Each structure stands twice: as C-alpha cells, then as structure tokens.
Amino acid sequence: MTLLIPFVLVAYVLLYAFAFSIPPLPPVSTFLGAGYDRHAQKPLTETLDAWLEREERIALDKLLANVSPGGRNVAGAIKGSVIASPSREHPNYFYQWVRDAAITTSTLVDVYADDPSSKLSSELSAILDEYTHLQHSLQHTNNPSGSFDDLSGLGEPKFEADGSPFVGSWGRPQRDGPALRAITLMAYLRAYNSSHPTLWTSGSGDDWFASLYNPSLPANSIIKADLEYVSHFWNQSGFDLWEEVEGLHFFTAMVQLRAMREGSDLALAFGDKGAAQWYTKQAKQLEEFMPQFWDQGKAHLVETLGSSRTGLDCGLLLGSLHGYPSADASHTPVYAPSSDEILVSLLALVEDQRTRFPINAAPSSEQEHGLQGVGLGRYPEDVYDGYGNDKRGGNPWFLCTASAAQVLYNTAENLVLATNLTISSTALPFYEALMSSSSLDPRPDTTYGLSDAMFHSVLERLKSTGDEFMEVVKTHTDAQGSLSEQFDRVTGYERGARDLTWSYGAFLQALRARKRVL
Ligand code: NOJ
Ligand code: NOJ
Numbered sequence: 001m002t003l004l005i006p007f008v009l010v011a012y013v014l015l016y017a018f019a020f021s022i023p024p025l026p027p028v029s030t031f032l033g034a035g036y037d038r039h040a041q042k043p044l045t046e047t048l049d050a051w052l053e054r055e056e057r058i059a060l061d062k063l064l065a066n067v068s069p070g071g072r073n074v075a076g077a078i079k080g081s082v083i084a085s086p087s088r089e090h091p092n093y094f095y096q097w098v099r100d101a102a103i104t105t106s107t108l109v110d111v112y113a114d115d116p117s118s119k120l121s122s123e124l125s126a127i128l129d130e131y132t133h134l135q136h137s138l139q140h141t142n143n144p145s146g147s148f149d150d151l152s153g154l155g156e157p158k159f160e161a162d163g164s165p166f167v168g169s170w171g172r173p174q175r176d177g178p179a180l181r182a183i184t185l186m187a188y189l190r191a192y193n194s195s196h197p198t199l200w201t202s203g204s205g206d207d208w209f210a211s212l213y214n215p216s217l218p219a220n221s222i223i224k225a226d227l228e229y230v231s232h233f234w235n236q237s238g239f240d241l242w243e244e245v246e247g248l249h250f251f252t253a254m255v256q257l258r259a260m261r262e263g264s265d266l267a268l269a270f271g272d273k274g275a276a277q278w279y280t281k282q283a284k285q286l287e288e289f290m291p292q293f294w295d296q297g298k299a300h301l302v303e304t305l306g307s308s309r310t311g312l313d314c315g316l317l318l319g320s321l322h323g324y325p326s327a328d329a330s331h332t333p334v335y336a337p338s339s340d341e342i343l344v345s346l347l348a349l350v351e352d353q354r355t356r357f358p359i360n361a362a363p364s365s366e367q368e369h370g371l372q373g374v375g376l377g378r379y380p381e382d383v384y385d386g387y388g389n390d391k392r393g394g395n396p397w398f399l400c401t402a403s404a405a406q407v408l409y410n411t412a413e414n415l416v417l418a419t420n421l422t423i424s425s426t427a428l429p430f431y432e433a434l435m436s437s438s439s440l441d442p443r444p445d446t447t448y449g450l451s452d453a454m455f456h457s458v459l460e461r462l463k464s465t466g467d468e469f470m471e472v473v474k475t476h477t478d479a480q481g482s483l484s485e486q487f488d489r490v491t492g493y494e495r496g497a498r499d500l501t502w503s504y505g506a507f508l509q510a511l512r513a514r515k516r517v518l
Contacts, residue, residue: 042479048467051474056511058481060111063104063504067127073499078163080127080134085485085497091387093497095166097158098138098177099241103322104505105131106184110512113191128188134163135181136211136222141165145173148219154178154229155238171239175230176252179259180322182226185212186262189223215272224275227263230256231282235289240304241315242378247304250293251315254323254335257286261331290334299429300345301335303379312349313379314400316342317407321509326410326516337410340427346407347371347430352380357396357489370436373468375476375487376400386486386496395486395495399506401472406506408466409513415459416517422447434461463517470514473507483507 046054066083068074073086077094082101085093105128112124139148143165146152155173158166189212214221218228234256240249260283267276293301295311302311303319317337324336335342353376354360360374375396378384382394415421423431423442431442438461440454448454476487478494483503485496 048471048474052470052511052514055474055477055481056508059483059504059507062482062499063107063501063508064127066499066501067104067108067131069127069130070123074161077161078134080130080132081161081163082131082501083161084502085500087497087499091497093500094161095158096138096161096163099157099174099180100502101131102177102180102184104501106180106187107505107508109184109187109191110509113187113194116191116195125192132185132188132212132222135185136220137163139222139225143167144170148225151225151229151232154226155233157239157243171243171246173238174241174243174252175233175236175238176241176249176255178226178229179252179255182223182230182259182263183255183322185223185226186266189213189266213266213270213272215267215270215275223263223266224272227259227267227275227279230259230263231279234260234282234286241318242382245304245307245309247307249305249315249319250301250303250313250335251319251322253286253290253293254319257283257290257334258323258328260286265330287332287334293335294341298348299426300348301341309379309381310352312345312352314349314376314397314403315378316345316349317400317403321403321406321410326413326513336414337407338414340424340430342407343411343427343430346404347433349376350374350404353377353396356380356393359396359487359489359492371430371433371465373401373405373465373470373472375472375489375492376404376469377486377489386484393489395489396472396476397486398473398476398483398500398503399485401469402503402506402510405466405469405473406510406513408462408469409510409517412459412462412466413513413517415455415462420447420449421455421458431458434458434465463514466510466514470510 064070065072066074066086068077068081069079074081074083077083081096082104083094084097084100088094108124108128112121112128115121138159139154141153141159141163143153143156144167145156155175155177156165157170157172157174157177160166210217210221212221213223218224234253237247238252239246241251260279264276264279264283267279292305295302298311300312301316303313303315304311320335320337320342324333326337333339350371354374357375357377377394377396377400383389383391384394386395423444423446425444428442428444435442435457438457440457442454476492476494477483482494482499484494484498485500485503487493488495
C-alpha cells in the first residue's frame with residue numbers, strides 16, 4: 001500500500017495537469033506520509049499557462065482554507081476571521097492581521113463580483129457577511145492601541161484568532177489597516193449593490209447597509225468608522241506594513257489616499273455631504289503630501305520618510321497596486337503601477353535583489369543587465385528569514401515577486417487602453433532595461449503610437465517580463481501548489497509561515513491582471 005501512494009499521486013498530478021475539466025483534487029496532503037519530498041513529483045515540463053490555470057484553483061482553495069467559516073485550517077478561529085497562516089509555531093502566524101485579512105478578502109470580493117449569482121459567489125457572500133460583522137466587533141474591542149471611543153483602537157494591527165485582543169508587545173499602531181478594510185468593504189458594498197440595486201436606491205435603512213455606512217450613526221457604521229480614523233490620523237506616524245519602522249510610509253499613505261477618495265464618493269451617495277467634503281479635503285492634502293516620497297537624488301521612491309534605509313521596498317509596488325487599481329478611472333492617477341516613478345523604483349529594486357540572492361544569479365553573463373524576472377524580497381536591508389533574524393539577510397517573498405508581475409501586467413493593460421506610449425526622461429532607464437535585449441532603442445520625450453514597432457515591442461516585453469516573475473513563483477511553489485511566505489535565497493525551497501493567505505491573494509491578483517491584458 002505504501003508503495004502505491006507515490007504512484008497514485010503521480011497519476012493524479014499528471015491527470016490533473018492535462019485534464020482541466022476535472023474538479024480540484026482533495027488536498028494532496030491527504031495522500032502523503034511524513035518525509036515525502038514535496039518537490040520530487042513536480043511536473044517540470046508543464047507550461048506557465050497550464051500551471052497558472054491549475055494553480056488558480058489551488059490558490060483559491062488554499063486561501064479559503066484559512067478563512068472562517070468553512071476553512072479546513074481555522075479550528076478555534078472566530079467566524080469571519082482570516083488567519084494569516086495555519087502555522088501555530090515556528091513561526092506563530094495563527095492570528096488575524098487587519099491588513100492581511102483586508103487584502104485577501106478584497107480578492108474574494110473580486111471573485112464574488114465576477115458573477116454574483118454563481119454558486120461560488122453565494123458561498124463567498126456568506127463569508128463576506130461574516131467578515132463584515134466580525135470587523136464591527138473588532139473595531140469595538142479594547143486593545144493595546146486604544147479603544148473605539150476616540151477611534152485609537154482601530155490602529156491595532158492584529159487580533160487573536162478567537163477575536164480577543166492580542167496583548168503582547170508589537171509594532172503598533174499600524175495605520176494602513178482601517179484604510180485597507182474600508183477599501184475592501186466599499187468594494188463589497190458596490191458589488192453587492194450592483195446585484196441588489198433596490199437596496200441602495202431605496203434608502204430603506206436596510207440593516208445590512210446601515211451597519212456599513214449610516215451618516216447619523218457613525219459608531220455603528222463599519223466603513224464610516226474606518227474612514228473617520230483615516231481622516232483624522234493619516235498625518236500621524238505609525239508602524240510600516242512590515243511592522244518594523246515607525247514613521248510615515250508610502251504604502252500606508254497610498255491606501256489612505258484611496259480610502260479618502262472612494263470614501264468621499266460613498267459619503268455623497270449616502271447623502272452625507274459634510275463628511276464627503278471632509279474626506280475630499282483629506283484626499284487633497286494626501287495628494288499634496290505624496291511627492292515627498294520621491295527622492296530626486298536616488299531617482300526612485302522611498303518607502304519611509306527620513307529613514308536610513310535605501311527606501312527601495314516591495315511596499316512601493318504594493319502601495320501602488322492597492323492605492324491605485326488600474327480599474328479606477330474616476331480619480332487622477334497618483335503613483336499608479338504604470339507611472340514613471342513606480343517603474344523606475346521597480347527596476348532599482350530588481351537590480352538590488354538580483355545580485356543579493358544567489359538563486360537570482362543569471363545563467364549567462366548576457367543576462368546581467370536589463371530587466372528580468374527574479375525573486376523579490378521585501379527590501380534590501382531585510383534580515384527576517386521567516387522564523388527569526390539572520391544576519392546574512394532575508395529571502396525572496398512570493399507576494400513581492402507576484403506583485404512585480406502585477407505591476408508589469410497593469411502597465412501593459414494601461415498601454416493597450418491608452419493606445420500610445422510617451423517615454424519621459426524619468427522613465428527612460430526602465431524602458432531601456434526592458435528593451436535591452438531588443439534592437440529597438442527607446443528615446444526620451446518621444447511618443448510611440450499603434451503604428452510604431454516600439455509600441456508593440458514594449459507591450460510584448462511587459463507581458464513576457466511579467467511572465468518571468470510568475471515563472472519564478474512557479475519554480476518555487478511545491479508540488480501541491482502550496483505557497484509559504486518566502487523561498488530560500490540559496491536553495492529556493494519554501495521558507496517561513498506555510499500557506500500564507502496573503503501569498504495566495506497576491507498570486508490571484510497578479511493572475512487577474514494577466515488575464516485582463518491577454
Ligand atoms: C509579517 C509581514 O511583514 C506583515 O506584513 C504581515 O502582516 C505579517 N507577517 C502577517 O502575515
Ligand atoms: C463633520 C462631518 O459631518 C462628519 O460626518 C465628518 O466626517 C466629520 N466632520 C469629520 O470627523
């Protein structure tokens with residue numbers, strides 16, 4: 001029998017890889033004994049397209065495994081919670097982080113919005129409703145950051161899985177959480193409303209809507225409470241998304257700006273005119289504040305103001321992706337993924353990480369220059385190896401590597417929509433690196449249109465370089481399609497918290513961006 005197990009597994013993997021019509025497998029771990037080499041059975045010849053199609057289902061399944069109700073990994077977690085990872089020790093990630101939960105739930109909202117009447121969506125909507133209810137009670141839970149009365153408690157970054165406050169020492173407050181949660185809930189509200197239009201327009205005081213936004217009852221309105229928090233605290237320092245540095249941060253400010261812009265639109269839709277004006281005023285101030293993150297001397301953005309670090313950071317990519325989604329046509333772009341500043345920052349980060357991590361070493365000297373897909377970590381100075389600090393440095397992260405792909409896909413999508421490309425002198429280094437293997441020479445202050453070869457080659461290279469980053473994710477994903485937090489800088493094997501919910505969310509978001517451009 002034991003001899004049969006690997007055989008059955010191989011048969012399944014092959015079948016699964018080539019017969020896309022069969023439903024997802026039960027978790028492959030069911031078939032495995034301890035000590036099984038998780039990498040040995042990988043169908044190495046699988047194309048990127050075939051793998052992405054397969055991994056999409058696996059990632060959604062494994063993301064949902066970390067979500068209550070219904071998840072396989074959430075025993076003991078309160079309904080509506082999203083745990084960061086099932087790992088309860090070495091490291092213990094069995095908590096709900098407001099940030100991780102909001103970001104990954106936004107992916108569920110997107111899947112729900114694809115087709116609100118599908119069977120999957122009715123399951124998702126049950127989860128999204130529980131998530132929403134739980135956020136109300138977390139907002140009102142006294143915690144070491146403060147309480148609901150003066151809203152200070154909304155800056156608390158993480159809670160126990162059972163919903164009680166986490167009282168250990170921590171980098172707190174973190175002011176991105178309320179902004180991200182408001183963004184996710186506003187997206188859910190819009191998606192829900194588009195399939196139940198009478199609720200929105202009737203102004204009937206429907207309980208569900210009132211619990212999200214009620215002009216006269218801010219204390220009971222989950223979104224309004226988060227918007228109030230953002231509007232009153234965005235200019236105060238807090239810890240960064242990596243929970244290490246206190247200050248003012250690009251990622252945090254970008255999501256706060258988006259929350260204020262969308263919040264103002266929402267307030268207006270609910271007839272809350274004073275609030276709409278107030279949020280717009282904060283959004284304007286944030287817009288004026290954002291250029292401080294551009295460092296002209298370094299010629300890239302920096303993640304934290306006044307920090308001694310280089311400032312190159314995956315938080316720049318994430319801030320752009322979460323702060324200015326390509327779908328948003330109603331607001332002026334600020335550091336959108338396709339902006340000159342984000343693209344040159346991406347290039348600088350890639351150049352740093354390529355030489356920093358041995359697994360990124362190019363196979364031939366020819367590839368030493370230009371822009372290629374490599375494993376990306378959080379930032380150059382990182383020493384967190386997924387378990388503790390390692391003086392030799394950190395590792396590449398799945399969510400950062402997938403985010404680089406997403407930035408490139410978004411840029412390609414933007415190009416298709418714009419039907420022309422103007423290369424500024426700021427962005428020139430990026431386009432030169434992108435096109436270094438081609439005979440075409442991008443010129444500064446030049447506009448290329450549909451009839452120019454440059455336009456089409458840039459578009460192709462954006463997509464294929466995005467795919468190179470996805471190939472890196474594919475290479476380091478194990479045979480079951482599991483994504484941990486990191487992969488080893490030397491061996492490439494998965495490291496850190498296993499089945500990181502955010503890794504699955506980031507992969508799915510990059511894949512959605514890829515589908516939009518193909
Ligand atoms: C550590 C990461 O730096 C942080 O961004 C994240 O929220 C937690 N892990 C949980 O995944
Ligand atoms: C007064 C507004 O009416 C209210 O709703 C708004 O959001 C606050 N000012 C700012 O806290």
